[in-house]
Amino acid sequence: MIRGDDDQFGSLRLWLRDGVDVYVSPDAVVHFVFLSTRKRLRLKVTPLLIECLEWLDGSASVMELDARYEARASSLDSKHSSSFVDFIQYLYGKGILVRKDWMHHAFCPEQVERYSRQLNFFLDIEESEAAATALLKRIMDCRIALIGIGAVGSWILRELVQIGFQRFILVDPKTLEPADRTRNAIFDYRLIGEPKALVAEKFVHSQALEPETRAIQSPLDIDTNVEELIGADTDLIINTADEPYIGATSIKLSRYCVEKGLPLLVAGGFDAHLASLSEMIVPGQTPCSDCYAIHFEETLRGWKPISHPIVDRRRGFGGLPSLSAFAASAAVLKIVRLLSEKGGDVEQGRGEFLFDQYNIDSFKVGRNPECPTCGDLGKLQAHAD
Amino acid sequence: MQIEFTPTSRWLIRPSISMIPAGDGIFDFFQSSTRRSMRFRLRSEIANVVRSLDGSRCLEEVCQAHGATVTQISRFMEVLHERCAVEPKVVRDAIDATEHYRVLNFLGDYFPAAELFAAFERLRSTRVAILGCGAVGSWTAVQLAHSGLENFIVIDGDHVEESNLNRSIFLHEDIGAPKVEAIASSLHRISQGVRVRMVKENVCDADRLRALLSEARPDVIVNCADEPSVDITSAWINEYCQHQGIPYVIAGGYNLHLSLIGMTVTPGESACFNCSRITLDELEDESLQGVRRLWRPKRNLGSLSPLTGITSSLAASEVLRLAVRSDRLRPAMWNRRGEFNFLTNELSFVNLPPRSECGCTAESIRSRVPKYSQ
Numbered sequence: 001m002i003r004g005d006d007d008q009f010g011s012l013r014l015w016l017r018d019g020v021d022v023y024v025s026p027d028a029v030v031h032f033v034f035l036s037t038r039k040r041l042r043l044k045v046t047p048l049l050i051e052c053l054e055w056l057d058g059s060a061s062v063m064e065l066d067a068r069y070e071a072r073a074s075s076l077d078s079k080h081s082s083s084f085v086d087f088i089q090y091l092y093g094k095g096i097l098v099r100k101d102w103m104h105h106a107f108c109p110e111q112v113e114r115y116s117r118q119l120n121f122f123l124d125i126e127e128s129e130a131a132a133t134a135l136l137k138r139i140m141d142c143r144i145a146l147i148g149i150g151a152v153g154s155w156i157l158r159e160l161v162q163i164g165f166q167r168f169i170l171v172d173p174k175t176l177e178p179a180d181r182t183r184n185a186i187f188d189y190r191l192i193g194e195p196k197a198l199v200a201e202k203f204v205h206s207q208a209l210e211p212e213t214r215a216i217q218s219p220l221d222i223d224t225n226v227e228e229l230i231g232a233d234t235d236l237i238i239n240t241a242d243e244p245y246i247g248a249t250s251i252k253l254s255r256y257c258v259e260k261g262l263p264l265l266v267a268g269g270f271d272a273h274l275a276s277l278s279e280m281i282v283p284g285q286t287p288c289s290d291c292y293a294i295h296f297e298e299t300l301r302g303w304k305p306i307s308h309p310i311v312d313r314r315r316g317f318g319g320l321p322s323l324s325a326f327a328a329s330a331a332v333l334k335i336v337r338l339l340s341e342k343g344g345d346v347e348q349g350r351g352e353f354l355f356d357q358y359n360i361d362s363f364k365v366g367r368n369p370e371c372p373t374c375g376d377l378g379k380l381q382a383h384a385d
Numbered sequence: 386m387q388i389e390f391t392p393t394s395r396w397l398i399r400p401s402i403s404m405i406p407a408g409d410g411i412f413d414f415f416q417s418s419t420r421r422s423m424r425f426r427l428r429s430e431i432a433n434v435v436r437s438l439d440g441s442r443c444l445e446e447v448c449q450a451h452g453a454t455v456t457q458i459s460r461f462m463e464v465l466h467e468r469c470a471v472e473p474k475v476v477r478d479a480i481d482a483t484e485h486y487r488v489l490n491f492l493g494d495y496f497p498a499a500e501l502f503a504a505f506e507r508l509r510s511t512r513v514a515i516l517g518c519g520a521v522g523s524w525t526a527v528q529l530a531h532s533g534l535e536n537f538i539v540i541d542g543d544h545v546e547e548s549n550l551n552r553s554i555f556l557h558e559d560i561g562a563p564k565v566e567a568i569a570s571s572l573h574r575i576s577q578g579v580r581v582r583m584v585k586e587n588v589c590d591a592d593r594l595r596a597l598l599s600e601a602r603p604d605v606i607v608n609c610a611d612e613p614s615v616d617i618t619s620a621w622i623n624e625y626c627q628h629q630g631i632p633y634v635i636a637g638g639y640n641l642h643l644s645l646i647g648m649t650v651t652p653g654e655s656a657c658f659n660c661s662r663i664t665l666d667e668l669e670d671e672s673l674q675g676v677r678r679l680w681r682p683k684r685n686l687g688s689l690s691p692l693t694g695i696t697s698s699l700a701a702s703e704v705l706r707l708a709v710r711s712d713r714l715r716p717a718m719w720n721r722r723g724e725f726n727f728l729t730n731e732l733s734f735v736n737l738p739p740r741s742e743c744g745c746t747a748e749s750i751r752s753r754v755p756k757y758s759q
Contacts (some may be wrong), residue, residue: 018686022679031676037684053679113547121687126729132490151487155694162551179484181575184533188574207550207557274418274491277730305403305415309439315481316400318418318491321531322701325524329694333727336689346730351730355419358646358699358717360732 004250010066014088014097015058019124022039032096041094043295050089058100062088095127107134110209115164122340131341136164138339139209142357143167145230147198147249148241150174151183151319152268154239155328157200158163158185160308163336166208167228169230170243172196173219183319185328220249236335240268247293254281260376263338264289267331268324275323277351277362278331280338284377286348291368387500388466388473390444390459395474397440398669401490402470404436414470418547423468427461435465440474472498485533495714504709505533511708514603516588516618517610518564520688523554524697525607526568529704530575537572537579538601539565540610542587552690561714587612591621598625605707606615606633607700616662623658626650627745632707634718636700644696644725647718648737649703655719657745661737668735695725 016022030050032041048069055065062085069084091097096198099105103112103119112119116134122132142165146153149172157168174196180187184196186203197215205211218229220241230237237257241249250266257264266289267278279286287295310316330353337343352360369375390396397402403415411426417455427435433451444455444462465471476498480489489505496504511534515522518541545559545567559567565583573577582601588594588610598606606626610618619635626633632651635658650657656664699718706716723734739745 013660016679016681018681022681023676024679025676110547114551116548117685118551118690119687120685121689124687159690159694162553164551179486182485182487182533185527185531187531189577190574303405305405306436308400308403309398309437310400311439313400315486316477316490317487318401318489318494319487320491320702320705322698322705323530323693325528325701326698329691329698330730332691332694332731333689336691337728347730351733352420355702356421356717358702358723358732358734360730361420362730 007063009092010063010085011061012092013058013061013100014056014092015100016053016056016096017098017120017123020096022053024053032094034127041096045087048076049084051371052084052087056088056097059141095123095129098123098129102129102133105316106137114209118163119265126342135336135340139164139336140166142235143169143233145169145171145234145237146200146238147171147230147253148185148268149184149200150180150242151324152327152331153238153240154183154185154187154196154200155324156240156267156331157203159328159332160335161204161207163332166204166210167212168200168204168212169216170197170200170204171216171218171220171230171232172200173217183321185324188292197266216236219243220252222248222252224252226253234262236263236265236338237334238265238267240333242268247289251289251293255373257281258283258288258377265331265334268327269324274319274350275326275353275355276330277335277353277360278327279350280334280346281347282338283374286346287331287365287367288371288374290373291371292350292365294368294371295365320355323353323355386476386499386502388497390455390462390466392445392448393443395440395443396462396471397438397474397477398435399470399472399490399493400477401494407508414465414468416469416494418491421494425461431458431461435461435471438471440477466497466499469494469497472501475499486642488532492709492714496709496711500711500713505506505712505713507710508705509535509709511604511704512536512538512602513704513708514540514598514601514606515568516540516594516606516608516622517612518568519543519549519609519611520552520690520693521697521700522607522609522691523564523568523571524561524693524705525609525636525700525704527554527571527575528697528701530572530579532701532705534704534708535576535579538582538584538603539568540584540586540588540597541565541568542585547642552688553692560576574658588618588621589613591624594618594621595625598629603631606631607704608633608635609700623650627652627657631715634700634707635722636696636703636705644692644727646696646699646725647703647722648720649707649716649718651707651716651719652745655716656737657737657743659745660740660743661722663740663743664737665735689727692725692727699723 019035021033028047030043066084119132122135126132176192176194176196176199191199195217197217201213201215204213237253237337239250239253261283264281265278349364351360353360401417405413407413413422413424415422430451430453434447434453438449439477448455480486492504493501515526518539541564543564545555545562545564549555554571555567563585565585569581572581606622608619608622622633630652634649703716703718706714720738721734721736723732725732
């Protein structure tokens with residue numbers, strides 16, 4: 001029975017959401033299998049409640065279904081001690097049931113049309129309508145500075161725009177060249193010779209629903225003032241610039257991000273890191289680029305390649321579009337997880353996808369308490385605790 | 386290409402190879418594109434010759450400068466060439482002159498210089514059919530075009546909708562257009578030299594698919610069609626390919642939100658789709674055996690672009706491996722399929738070996754399948 005404060009709940013039209021599979025065993029145990037996370041919930045319930053599960057298609061309100069339940073119980077002369085509404089409330093609280101029109105409460109029709117399947121995915125991850133909605137809104141509001149729009153940066157941009165990011169500061173000093181046809185995800189032969197930053201900006205404006213962009217045709221050099229380059233309104237920086245050297249630009253950006261408390265994603269890179277899983281740097285939580293540099297200086301101490309006889313090797317390194325797409329996808333997943341409430345801890349360490357047998361070679365790298373850049377963050381936190 | 390280690394020939398260490406001393410005259414040769422290593426113990430004069438190979442001087446000059454002879458070095462040079470560590474200057478110049486130098490450099494970790502351009506030509510000329518041009522199909526097609534493939538057959542009867550834009554390669558301007566036309570436009574933006582045969586049709590039975598493929602005559606097929614289901618379309622393709630000896634990649638099947646990867650089938654060489662069904666049925670989740678699955682019509686499952694990106698990247702890599710048609714770079718998804726986990730960034734694989742009860746590896750099939758060339 002629906003009473004008093006439950007009236008509002010009773011008016012909801014709930015449905016068993018698509019991201020959950022339901023299995024029923026002969027002993028009246030219901031198995032709810034969450035498809036994206038493989039999480040499972042087992043409930044021992046009455047056969048009548050199992051029958052009710054098939055009614056949850058959003059066509060009737062909880063109150064109407066409760067009445068149907070009572071009628072069905074009477075017709076079966078079934079003595080039922082369990083409350084239908086309690087059962088439904090429990091499933092709603094677990095994110096197994098959702099409102100039929102939940103997306104429309106938060107998004108306009110065009111947004112719902114474009115992102116409905118993605119919101120369903122977010123619902124599986126976040127396990128509640130409110131959290132899934134909040135995740136897409138955070139994506140739409142997030143302002144990203146993307147530095148480098150090349151073999152990996154362009155694929156990252158393409159995926160970010162697809163999933164709803166629309167505010168960008170796009171930094172690249174180069175122009176689109178014929179050879180970019182083999183690696184750049186936004187390549188268009190008609191745009192050869194145009195600045196990549198402008199090509200990227202044009203792409204964002206042609207795809208995003210409410211784009212806000214700044215295109216910057218300047219390099220990130222060692223002596224660049226980062227804030228003058230990208231502005232002070234960035235929420236996340238992505239570094240894919242391999243010139244002058246991604247290690248050097250990442251350390252520069254990492255120091256800036258530690259000072260500002262901004263997350264930094266280091267993705268792509270160069271030669272031996274064609275399908276890197278990328279590094280998410282969150283000041284105070286993960287190693288910063290200086291921590292990584294110190295770590296690898298120690299662990300690779302005995303591993304020193306001799307000077308290569310070819311001085312200019314810029315056209316000598318390999319690459320595959322499919323590896324760029326893999327690296328970009330892994331990077332974008334890290335960004336989604338960073339913004340997600342249930343995406344888990346930010347990984348600390350590195351990983352490489354190995355083309356030979358499609359293995360992932362990953363290893364942990366922890367924060368260095370003696371790091372001259374971010375070591376103090378840990379000490380300050382400990383003091384505060 | 387004829388490769389010679391004559392005194393007047395000019396050679397270099399491939400630019401993507403790093404040479405690392407490991408002590409006691411031992412050197413690691415690290416292939417940076419594929420992160421693989423090989424190790425040799427070298428006499429000092431040989432090591433000095435190899436580390437000086439920059440292509441600017443002939444072998445005889447380099448050897449003389451380090452107290453070695455061409456006769457001494459030539460056998461080792463043959464080994465380094467076979468193991469893809471060195472290349473003739475003439476090949477380096479040819480690679481540098483192409484737009485696809487990065488793909489060639491990558492393939493150069495698998496193919497010695499003597500075979501490299503022939504392998505790339507096989508890749509370039511491969512006719513690939515993509516059945517189903519949704520999220521994975523569209524992403525796979527553009528990655529292959531970026532890689533240098535120029536011949537496509539795309540099969541899909543749907544039109545681009547707003548709801549496709551969150552995960553497919555289509556642009557806003559494509560909305561309303563047939564998907565095959567939108568894909569053709571995308572491929573032509575990458576290269577005007579790409580040829581696309583468009584089939585605007587949702588294939589609804591095995592006979593119709595057989596007729597289409599018989600007419601189009603692809604070298605490789607990628608299955609991204611999930612209507613009526615990936616299992617059904619894979620069974621149709623399997624039947625056709627087993628008979629014709631054509632390899633295929635199963636790339637669709639956005640399986641329960643985790644990216645499904647593979648499998649790749651080469652008739653007579655690997656397990657086929659029917660073999661995989663036998664094994665997968667045996668592996669069915671024991672905890673769910675004997676239970677009834679609640680029937681749920683018209684489900685709208687979730688999707689996320691980067692998971693599409695990962696599935697398609699491995700599908701494209703598998704097509705590339707099939708396209709070069711060589712034992713030097715064989716498919717990695719023969720006899721297995723994998724899943725990428727969104728939450729953990731991990732790839733897991735299930736082995737799906739050939740099954741004798743399937744009958745697909747019979748000699749009658751094997752004999753019809755052309756062996757890989759070297």
